[in-house]
Each structure stands twice: as structure tokens, then as C-alpha cells.
Amino acid sequence: MNPALQDRRWRALLVWLESLGMQVDAEHLLRLSPLFTLPGPAKINLRTLQPHYPSRAQGRLLSATQLVSLHLSLYRPASQDDSESPDPFFGPYVSVLPREFDSHPLTWLVKKALSLPQTPFEARLPLLLPPGVLSDLTKVETRFWEDWQVVSNYVEEFPKVVHSVDGLPVLDFLWAWLNVNTRCLYDDLGLDRADNHSMCPIFDFANHAWMQPTMKPIQDDCPPAGVGELTCISGETSIAKDEELYITYGAHPNRFLFVEYGFVNPVSEELLASGQYFGEADVQALVEEMILGLGTTGVWMKQVLQDEGYWGDWTLHSAPEPAHPSYRLITALRLYHLVHTLDIEEQDSLALQPWRDTLSGTKDDISEENERVWRNTVLELCQILVNRAELGLQRLQAESETVGGLDWFGWMVENIRLLWWEEREVALAVARSIRRGETF
Structure with a gap:
């Protein structure tokens, strides 16, 4: 101007x-x-x-x-x-x-x-x-x-x-x-x-x-x-x-x-590692696909999560330390793996009581086995995010080499690069927390 x-x-x-x-x-x-x-x-x-x-x-x-x-x-x-x-x-x-x-x-x-x-x-x-x-x-x-x-x-x-x-x-x-x-x-x-x-x-x-x-x-x-x-x-x-x-x-x-x-915070590796920056990665679509992939059982599980107010908004976070999955994600995965141990006829309030006990604070967890499997699932989700981000960054780099015309294209490419980069780094940080056995 x-x-x-x-x-x-x-x-x-x-x-x-x-x-x-x-x-x-x-x-x-x-x-x-x-x-x-x-x-x-x-x-x-x-x-x-x-x-x-x-x-x-x-x-x-x-x-x-x-x-x-x-x-x-x-x-x-x-x-x-x-x-x-x-x-x-x-x-x-x-x-x-x-x-x-x-x-x-x-x-x-x-x-x-x-x-x-x-x-x-x-x-x-x-x-x-x-x-x-x-x-x-x-x-x-x-x-x-x-x-x-x-x-x-x-x-x-x-x-x-x-x-x-x-x-x-x-x-x-x-x-x-x-x-x-x-x-x-x-x-x-x-x-x-x-x-x-x-x-x-x-x-x-x-x-x-x-x-x-x-x-x-x-x-x-x-x-x-x-x-x-x-x-x-x-x-x-x-x-x-x-x-x-x-x-x-x-x-x-x-x-x-x-x-x-229409913009992002400029984030560096040092800032993300400091534990001060609240980086976030979304796993909503991945977990939703897992749950609904169970067919009738998945539809039932979705209704249970909706009734309890825990359907959706499933994320990974870099801060506060240690890097961690959101409580909403932990809650959904605990239910997901509990349901794997149930027959369809057992899917009633009584069968879900161990899970509901974790919501009320009566119990810290459902079982040692349940804790192990949901944490392994988080590791798998992290790996999916890392692999997907690597491919996304490669595609973005290839596309950016053809950028021309408008002044804001280069700036926007950097914004998108940071979105992919942050998703990858948050996933890596959460995976490290899981492997260290951090308590969430």
C-alpha cells in the first residue's frame, strides 16, 4: 500500500x-x-x-x-x-x-x-x-x-x-x-x-x-x-x-x-523441546476409523463415548511435559481395547463398569494388560503420523519448486511446512514418552 x-x-x-x-x-x-x-x-x-x-x-x-x-x-x-x-x-x-x-x-x-x-x-x-x-x-x-x-x-x-x-x-x-x-x-x-x-x-x-x-x-x-x-x-x-x-x-x-x-506460530526444534510450547497433533480421523472399523460394535462404542462426552477431540500434546496423549484419547482407547475382550452380548453397563470406574476416579486403570495395549496403540498412531508427515513434507517440497506468481505463496508454503513439521515432532515426542514408561 x-x-x-x-x-x-x-x-x-x-x-x-x-x-x-x-x-x-x-x-x-x-x-x-x-x-x-x-x-x-x-x-x-x-x-x-x-x-x-x-x-x-x-x-x-x-x-x-x-x-x-x-x-x-x-x-x-x-x-x-x-x-x-x-x-x-x-x-x-x-x-x-x-x-x-x-x-x-x-x-x-x-x-x-x-x-x-x-x-x-x-x-x-x-x-x-x-x-x-x-x-x-x-x-x-x-x-x-x-x-x-x-x-x-x-x-x-x-x-x-x-x-x-x-x-x-x-x-x-x-x-x-x-x-x-x-x-x-x-x-x-x-x-x-x-x-x-x-x-x-x-x-x-x-x-x-x-x-x-x-x-x-x-x-x-x-x-x-x-x-x-x-x-x-x-x-x-x-x-x-x-x-x-x-x-x-x-x-x-x-x-x-x-x-x-491464516497463519501459524513460528516454532523451532529448541522451542518444542523446551516443554513451553503447546504443540498439538490431531488423531481424530485415525481413531475414528479404528473404532468404526469394528462394524456394529464400533457403532455401539461410538454411542457409549458420546453418552459419556468422550467422542472426538482426540489429540497428542508436547506440553506440559511429559509429551502425552490427551485424556480423551486415553479414555477412548481404554474402551476400545476393553471391548476387544467382550462378546457382543456382554456389551452392557455391567461389562463397562471397569472403564467407567476410571472416569469416576474410583480406579486408576482397567488392568495392566489394558494399559499396555492402549499405550502400544498410541505408539502405532505416532508412527503413522511420522510417516504421513514425512510424505507430506516431501510433496510440499516438490510442489514449492513450482511456486510462482503471488508474493504470499512462499510464506504460505512455510506455514504448511511448519504444520507438518509440528505434527511429526509432537508424535515423536509422545512416542519417546511412551517408551520411557511415563505416567499420564
Whole structure:
């Protein structure tokens, strides 16, 4: 972007925020000291937007994500770099939002679904992802299309909200939805938890730090209107003028950061080995295939796990030390191997009591043999992940040699490489823990 243009937009944003009562002290930022306070009316959320949009029949409303995405869609700046948002309420803020999300992995899937032109490498990118990452990305895509359908129905019900005879373009909605999904902060507005989030100027410009963020938001007591101020304070470490400020997007694994935000934490071998970084590997599909491969018994076992709240979300972790399988995975594998010792007629509550005793804490384990076999199964899962990651890295290397055209391709290749690398290293670390006989 043109630096002069960027500076002009930034200054316009500050003037707009100042007109709403915001004050900024940029001279010296001490530990746990206020940096600035964002006025409630400067936030884009369900509370600030609802007065400007008609309610649906029987009082049904759009969700926060849907309404904010609709609003941003309607006031997206034109594609030209020098255009500004025509938004009469939040124009200076919308004008400084990212102009495109071409590198976000959701964009690849949506463009494919719409049969839009893609470079050969861009079209193949989803196939280069670890299976668990692609599965999670597909879930994000499902959320997007569900929101698009609801908003499309709303626009049909209230066509006057769209100032265009062509309706609401899906790519404008994608741009808006990704701004909401990647930039909103949790903000207690007195609504259902899923709707308690806001687009917050200044806050959302901060990059992510997975540990020791240098600033964080503190909410004032929420007034009845639900649009209270949000104060940013510095973190535990003192910072100086002109030093970059970071917030944390949450203690999420790289798999989550990639599919939701489009980037990953840079991870080194030393960091992973330190026991400080919470690396994670997903074995959901592998274990699900094992269980359902038992046929009728597997279907029954799935129901048992669902009833007890332990179906799915099966993972391996590098931290806290020792590297370990998740308790949910251990629980599922204990049941899997217990069922191997039962006849189909024995699959009742009484037969499962030893397993349920481990859930209640009455017993530490089912038996020595059960512990041995489920730990061996974890070793097998680890080896599958390692082998799969090696092949994934080889394919990625081969594909990357053909990369050309867009500036972000090389950066994205490195992101995907780190996803494969982390999955492999976490699997190796867990395998070492199993062989050492670590207790989990």
C-alpha cells in the first residue's frame, strides 16, 4: 500500500476516534498501565448495529457474526487502493481494514466452490495440508456458508438494505466474514456468549504473541446499553515508545490458528523441546476409523463415548511435559481395547463398569494388560503420523519448486511446512514418552 495513503487513513481514524472521546498516551508505556480507552460507540457489534437494521419476523435476529459481516459487506471499500469506505457510521475504521484475504486458506475453498479462476498451485494448496488441518478448515468453510445462507435469506426479506440491483456479492461477504472472524475481540455485551464480540479499532491491529503479550483489553462495567468502553493496558513487561504491541489470540495450537486466522506460530526444534510450547497433533480421523472399523460394535462404542462426552477431540500434546496423549484419547482407547475382550452380548453397563470406574476416579486403570495395549496403540498412531508427515513434507517440497506468481505463496508454503513439521515432532515426542514408561 502507498505509505502516504496509509498514513492518511491512520490519521483519519485517530481523528474519528478522538471525536468519540478517545484519549491516547503514547509517551511512555509502563507495566500494567492504561494505554488508551476505546469508546463504546466506536465498536462494531450487535448492539451498535441493530438500530440500523430491521428485525426479522417474530423477533428473530441475525447473529453478531452475520450482522457485522453483512454491514461490512455493504460498505466494503472499492477494490481500488485509493478508495474509502462509504460507511456513514464507521467509515474511517472500515477504510483501514485489510483490503483482501487472498492468502487465507478459507479463500481457496470458497473460490473453488464458486469455480473461480485459481493458479494451479493455489488450487492444490488444500491437498497439501495435514488431514486434520484440512478437516478443521472444512468445518470453517461450513460455518461460512451457513452464515452466507442466513444473510442471503435476510437480504431477500429486506432487499432495501442492499443498495445494489445485483444483490450482495458472495466475495464481498467472504471479505467481511474473514475480517470478523480474524479481528473480533470477546466483549461482554450482555448477550449470548456467541454474540459477545466486537470489532475494535486499534486493538485489532495488534499482532499475535503466543506468550507474554505486551497489551490486553480490560472491559469497564457493562452498562445497560451493552456498549461500554474497552481499555487497553500494557502487559507484564514494560515497553517503550515506538515498540510494537502484541496481544494474544488465545492459547491455540497452530492447527487452529491456521484455519481461523491464516497463519501459524513460528516454532523451532529448541522451542518444542523446551516443554513451553503447546504443540498439538490431531488423531481424530485415525481413531475414528479404528473404532468404526469394528462394524456394529464400533457403532455401539461410538454411542457409549458420546453418552459419556468422550467422542472426538482426540489429540497428542508436547506440553506440559511429559509429551502425552490427551485424556480423551486415553479414555477412548481404554474402551476400545476393553471391548476387544467382550462378546457382543456382554456389551452392557455391567461389562463397562471397569472403564467407567476410571472416569469416576474410583480406579486408576482397567488392568495392566489394558494399559499396555492402549499405550502400544498410541505408539502405532505416532508412527503413522511420522510417516504421513514425512510424505507430506516431501510433496510440499516438490510442489514449492513450482511456486510462482503471488508474493504470499512462499510464506504460505512455510506455514504448511511448519504444520507438518509440528505434527511429526509432537508424535515423536509422545512416542519417546511412551517408551520411557511415563505416567499420564
